[in-house]
Amino acid sequence: MFWCPGCDGAHQVFVGEGGGPRWGWNGDAVRPTFTPSILVGYNGSDAGVDGAPPETCHSFVVDGRIQFLSDCTHALTGQTVDIPEWSR
Secondary structure, eight states: OEEETTTTEEEOOOBSSSSSOOBEEOSOSSSOOEEEEEEEEEOOTTTTGGGOOOEEEEEEEETTEEEEOTTOOSTTTTOEEEOOOOOO
16 A cells, blocks of 8 residues: 555555556566556545536556546546655
């Protein structure tokens, strides 16, 4: 899991053996890289209000940095930021 400052919430990716979607991981817990991209749909504060659709967060995580893609619906669209420190 890592904290996403665009969504103001955690994103969880599954790596290794097992069922369901799995991502490649470089094995580095400090500067992770996950492949392929991470696409998350969630109900933001406006979802469902006046027909507003769910929110979208789509990113690449490379060397501990989150590259937010252009289809994100939050304020960090198109930006690249460090994964913030987070203690669960």
